[in-house]
Amino acid sequence: MSPAARALANAYPPPVRERWGDELAAEIAGGGPWAWPDAVLGAVRLWLRPGQWPARTGGQLRRAVVVLAFLAVAVAALSARGLAPWLGVPGGDRSQLPWLATVSLGVLVLAPLPRRPVRSFLRAVLVPFVPGGLLLAAMLALARVPVTATGAVRVLLLTGYWTALVAMAAAPVAAVCRLDPATTVIPGRRRAEAGLLAIALGLAGGGLANTWSDHGPTSRVFGAALLVLAALTAAGLTDLRRSPLLD
Amino acid sequence: MPGQDAQLLALTVLADGPLHGYAINAAIERLTGQRLGPGSLYGALTRLEARGLIEPADGTGRQRPVRITPAGRAVLAEELQTMARVSRQGLRALGIAPQ
Numbered sequence: 617m618s619p620a621a622r623a624l625a626n627a628y629p630p631p632v633r634e635r636w637g638d639e640l641a642a643e644i645a646g647g648g649p650w651a652w653p654d655a656v657l658g659a660v661r662l663w664l665r666p667g668q669w670p671a672r673t674g675g676q677l678r679r680a681v682v683v684l685a686f687l688a689v690a691v692a693a694l695s696a697r698g699l700a701p702w703l704g705v706p707g708g709d710r711s712q713l714p715w716l717a718t719v720s721l722g723v724l725v726l727a728p729l730p731r732r733p734v735r736s737f738l739r740a741v742l743v744p745f746v747p748g749g750l751l752l753a754a755m756l757a758l759a760r761v762p763v764t765a766t767g768a769v770r771v772l773l774l775t776g777y778w779t780a781l782v783a784m785a786a787a788p789v790a791a792v793c794r795l796d797p798a799t800t801v802i803p804g805r806r807r808a809e810a811g812l813l814a815i816a817l818g819l820a821g822g823g824l825a826n827t828w829s830d831h832g833p834t835s836r837v838f839g840a841a842l843l844v845l846a847a848l849t850a851a852g853l854t855d856l857r858r859s860p861l862l863d
Numbered sequence: 864m865p866g867q868d869a870q871l872l873a874l875t876v877l878a879d880g881p882l883h884g885y886a887i888n889a890a891i892e893r894l895t896g897q898r899l900g901p902g903s904l905y906g907a908l909t910r911l912e913a914r915g916l917i918e919p920a921d922g923t924g925r926q927r928p929v930r931i932t933p934a935g936r937a938v939l940a941e942e943l944q945t946m947a948r949v950s951r952q953g954l955r956a957l958g959i960a961p962q
Contacts (some may be wrong), residue, residue, distance in 0.1 A: 628868060635909070636905045636927065640901055640905050643905070647898075656902070657902050658903060658905060668909055670909065670913070726943055
């Protein structure tokens with residue numbers, strides 16, 4: 617089997633690889649280079665739909681869609697920081713409040729809860745925040761030094777700042793991935809559906825509010841990004857509702 | 864080939880009995896004259912399994928056979944009946960006798 621076929625099969629999500637890996641790699645190898653675009657497209661489509669990955673229990677499925685929803689919120693938060701500075705202005709655009717509140721409500725509804733004793737749960741939740749938190753604290757401390765950064769130093773500072781933000785945004789996603797069912801209550805089906813619905817509606821509302829706002833061209837890019845994230849979250853909700861897995 | 868079509872083809876060939884991925888694609892090729900790409904085939908099988916329309920069948924070795932579930936048979940029957948109605952209507956409009 618060619619290394620390319622094996623590499624393409626390895627590009628699929630882990631549960632799909634575990635289920636179909638050898639057969640998939642053989643099929644890619646048999647199709648030759650003409651099969652590669654279809655194999656890549658198939659991998660991309662499955663990465664975007666974790667609710668369709670092979671799952672043995674309803675808990676595994678719900679954890680996958682919770683990770684998807686948290687990832688969508690993380691990407692939305694990073695996009696907001698880069699594209700929508702008006703969201704950080706206290707008392708600014710009040711038309712943004714309803715969708716921000718709806719997304720926040722969805723996150724609260726979806727948040728996994730600890731089982732007793734809570735120490736293992738807290739460790740799993742807090743550890744992913746440590747690297748990003750330390751880097752962010754260092755970057756904020758550097759920002760207070762009264763020196764005008766120019767050229768390479770400015771690029772370095774900006775890179776460090778954005779790396780810290782990405783790490784902080786990824787931390788809740790990593791935390792959900794690390795949680796052990798023995799120490800954590802993953803949301804039940806109804807709670808998961810309610811949380812996903814709130815996040816999808818909130819992101820869609822944000823998409824519409826920013827697409828039609830008067831904050832300039834970046835607001836339309838931000839709005840379009842939110843609409844895509846809303847569609848992905850809604851797809852996760854559809855997958856959850858269609859699944860026969862109940863427990 | 865669109866994803867829904869790939870799922871329908873896979874269900875159709877599985878209605879005859881359990882098959883593994885390679886055999887499913889070979890049966891589809893015999894039926895349509897065209898193989899599905901690997902991403903389309905295993906994407907369709909993954910989605911069908913997530914919806915409970917197919918399930919793992921007994922098998923050994925690296926190949927994993929799957930079989931259609933009762934829910935899969937019901938969905939396939941409904942889809943094929945819809946297609947048959949569309950086909951009859953279209954052939955009648957074209958003045959072609961069904962073969």
